[in-house]
Amino acid sequence: MSQSPWARIGMRNLGRHPKRTLLTAMGLAVGFFASVVLVGWSQGLVNQMVENSTSLLGGQLEIHDAEFLPERGLYDTIGGRDGVDLDQLLTRATSDVRVVAAAPRVYAGGLVSSGNSTVAGMLMGVDPEGEVALSRFLDVLTAGRLPRPGQNELVVGTEMARQLETEIGGELVVVAPAADGSMGNDLFTLVGTYRTGLGEIDSAFAVLPVEDLQALVVLSAGRVHEIAVSTQDPWVAEEVAVAVTTAVDGDVLEAEVVPWTELNPALVEYARLASSMYGVILVIVFGLAMFGVANTMLMATYERRREFAVMLAVGTTPWGVVLSVLYEALALGLFALVLGVVMTAPVMIWWHNAPPDLTGLVGEIEMMGSVVSLTMQVEYDVNFAVMTAAALLATAVVAAFYPAVRASRVPPADILSGL
Amino acid sequence: MPPEDTRRAVRTENLSKIYRQEAEEVQAVRDVSLTIQPGEFAALAGPSGSGKTTLLNLIGGLTRPTHGQVWVGDQELSELPNRALARLRLDQVGFVFQAYNLLPVLTARENAEFPMLLQGVSAPERTRRVDELFARTGMEGLEDRRPGKLSGGQQQRVAVVRAVASRPALVLADEPTANLDSASSDALLDLMDDLNRELGVTFVFATHDARVMDRCRRLVRMMDGGVDSEETPA
Numbered sequence: 001m002s003q004s005p006w007a008r009i010g011m012r013n014l015g016r017h018p019k020r021t022l023l024t025a026m027g028l029a030v031g032f033f034a035s036v037v038l039v040g041w042s043q044g045l046v047n048q049m050v051e052n053s054t055s056l057l058g059g060q061l062e063i064h065d066a067e068f069l070p071e072r073g074l075y076d077t078i079g080g081r082d083g084v085d086l087d088q089l090l091t092r093a094t095s096d097v098r099v100v101a102a103a104p105r106v107y108a109g110g111l112v113s114s115g116n117s118t119v120a121g122m123l124m125g126v127d128p129e130g131e132v133a134l135s136r137f138l139d140v141l142t143a144g145r146l147p148r149p150g151q152n153e154l155v156v157g158t159e160m161a162r163q164l165e166t167e168i169g170g171e172l173v174v175v176a177p178a179a180d181g182s183m184g185n186d187l188f189t190l191v192g193t194y195r196t197g198l199g200e201i202d203s204a205f206a207v208l209p210v211e212d213l214q215a216l217v218v219l220s221a222g223r224v225h226e227i228a229v230s231t232q233d234p235w236v237a238e239e240v241a242v243a244v245t246t247a248v249d250g251d252v253l254e255a256e257v258v259p260w261t262e263l264n265p266a267l268v269e270y271a272r273l274a275s276s277m278y279g280v281i282l283v284i285v286f287g288l289a290m291f292g293v294a295n296t297m298l299m300a301t302y303e304r305r306r307e308f309a310v311m312l313a314v315g316t317t318p319w320g321v322v323l324s325v326l327y328e329a330l331a332l333g334l335f336a337l338v339l340g341v342v343m344t345a346p347v348m349i350w351w352h353n354a355p356p357d358l359t360g361l362v363g364e365i366e367m368m369g370s371v372v373s374l375t376m377q378v379e380y381d382v383n384f385a386v387m388t389a390a391a392l393l394a395t396a397v398v399a400a401f402y403p404a405v406r407a408s409r410v411p412p413a414d415i416l417s418g419l
Numbered sequence: 420m421p422p423e424d425t426r427r428a429v430r431t432e433n434l435s436k437i438y439r440q441e442a443e444e445v446q447a448v449r450d451v452s453l454t455i456q457p458g459e460f461a462a463l464a465g466p467s468g469s470g471k472t473t474l475l476n477l478i479g480g481l482t483r484p485t486h487g488q489v490w491v492g493d494q495e496l497s498e499l500p501n502r503a504l505a506r507l508r509l510d511q512v513g514f515v516f517q518a519y520n521l522l523p524v525l526t527a528r529e530n531a532e533f534p535m536l537l538q539g540v541s542a543p544e545r546t547r548r549v550d551e552l553f554a555r556t557g558m559e560g561l562e563d564r565r566p567g568k569l570s571g572g573q574q575q576r577v578a579v580v581r582a583v584a585s586r587p588a589l590v591l592a593d594e595p596t597a598n599l600d601s602a603s604s605d606a607l608l609d610l611m612d613d614l615n616r617e618l619g620v621t622f623v624f625a626t627h628d629a630r631v632m633d634r635c636r637r638l639v640r641m642m643d644g645g646v647d648s649e650e651t652p653a
């Protein structure tokens with residue numbers, strides 16, 4: 001026997017009622033499972049929202065002229081009237097290792113007409129290949145293909161196509177106020193449609209090559225409104241913004257680098273709110289589990305009053321009795337933790353890598369300017385799992401404290417003579 | 420302190436225990452003054468309810484007296500705090516009860532070593548003492564059994580080994596043979612008799628059992644909580 005018998009006595013006592021031990025441990029294990037999966041799922045949703053808001057159409061960073069936001073004026077191109085050396089700017093913007101891609105964009109308000117239907121929309125000039133590397137909305141078109149430069153081709157959202165009552169191959173008249181004060185207008189061919197699920201985008205954005213839009217609204221080749229930048233992880237955007245600012249500085253006067261967290265503060269708030277709920281989840285789940293453990297330990301210690309009396313009679317201190325019961329609870333907690341991990345790990349791995357899709361049940365949900373497809377996608381969070389494990393063990397030990405103290409106060413003389 | 424004081428194992432002086440239950444008072448032990456010398460093999464006898472168990476528990480520090488004093492060695496117990504009483508029981512007193520003495524989750528050896536472990540006796544020394552006592556009691560080969568796999572007589576022998584192995588000043592045994600058949604009873608008494616004669620362990624019994632009374636060398640008869648008479652049978 002080791003130098004302190006309490007751990008051994010505690011462990012062995014657990015084995016005396018295997019079914020009861022298993023049931024109580026299951027209570028804690030299910031608590032662990034529920035907490036980790038629920039929080040993983042919540043983080044999955046938050047990530048999906050951030051991911052959608054930053055990579056569906058927006059970038060995680062945007063480089064603008066300092067005057068561009070919030071009016072998004074046609075004249076407020078990066079570098080002012082002279083424009084910039086676009087290739088050099090893109091090279092500098094992507095010099096940080098955490099930057100995945102960068103691409104230029106030109107915006108102009110305009111009207112798109114087909115036959116008798118006219119829709120007011122946002123004309124968006126992009127580098128089609130660069131855009132595919134950067135954002136997701138053009139990755140998979142619902143029909144057709146990407147526009148080619150110099151061919152007067154464009155793609156529109158499915159909703160805009162429906163409102164225009166046109167389809168692939170249809171002729172569209174595009175009219176837009178130009179930078180020289182004239183009214184630019186030209187005939188385009190619809191070559192593709194996209195769908196994001198966000199009504200305000202699908203009904204409003206007509207996408208064409210940068211060069212074609214610059215020609216339409218009379219902007220010279222070096223003039224773009226935005227360089228959109230994507231990073232490996234949305235949560236490093238703020239740090240990368242600082243690095244990119246340094247990298248492009250000197251090149252471009254009066255440019256600002258804006259991370260998505262500034263563009264969509266509500267989403268940042270939501271993420272913060274969600275993570276503040278995690279502690280509450282732990283308190284609720286393990287608060288409930290605590291009653292189960294306390295009940296079991298109270299029962300177990302009541303049955304063994306005679307054994308505690310013997311321990312006390314032969315010279316164990318009351319604290320020794322308390323320790324033996326706490327060790328028993330700790331052993332129960334460790335067993336429950338093993339059960340919990342065995343239950344949770346496969347589900348987390350499965351739902352992280354191949355999340356069951358709930359869109360069939362509830363469809364897509366628009367939330368905070370981002371579209372969320374309801375899957376059971378979960379995120380791993382090692383810190384939270386460790387916190388949950390600690391909460392589980394603490395629950396077991398704290399729940400056993402009252403039963404342990406009661407056991408240590410057993411009156412040995414009365415119990416030993418009351419055969 | 421007078422020199423003869425160091426020679427006593429136990430002394431009680433006008434020791435009383437009164438239990439109050441609602442309006443009723445039960446005087447379980449009444450004004451008992453008793454001295455037990457080291458090496459005695461003594462029994463408290465008397466009818467049921469005469470106060471044998473209560474007196475034994477007062478001596479062992481499991482119950483606190485209402486009046487009077489108890490010394491174990493030269494330690495007076497009535498004012499000791501609980502922790503000190505636990506320590507005294509650990510170092511000075513061995514207990515053997517009527518039944519269910521052992522912790523069911525520990526093996527025979529672990530049960531026997533339990534008080535020594537709390538005392539901080541080294542592992543080799545614990546093993547040595549338990550081996551020797553198990554050999555003496557005919558318990559070799561049963562060291563790794565749990566109490567549930569031992570007969571009643573074997574369990575009581577383990578309890579005696581546990582009580583003796585920690586080298587207490589005295590062993591208090593409350594009806595140790597009450598649950599045993601006569602053969603097991605005799606074997607257990609032989610064992611305790613041997614330990615008393617060869618190692619000088621002091622035993623005090625509380626008993627109804629004529630076999631115990633026949634074997635002991637001092638018989639204290641109790642009646643209504645008080646000492647009625649004394650005999651020295653052997």
Ligand SMILES: Nc1ncnc2c1ncn2[C@@H]1O[C@H](COP(=O)(O)OP(=O)(O)OP(=O)(O)O)[C@@H](O)[C@H]1O
Nearest residue numbers: 414417438445447466467468469470471472473474
């Ligand atoms: N905890 C207690 N509370 C109230 N009364 C008690 C308590 N313990 C013992 N008594 C009473 O004190 C008296 C002496 O009891 P005790 O157990 O000491 O007698 P005993 O001689 O050991 O009897 P037995 O031979 O039946 O074991 C009895 O009347 C008993 O009912």
Ligand SMILES: [Mg+2]
Nearest residue numbers: 471472473625
């Ligand atoms: Mg009795």
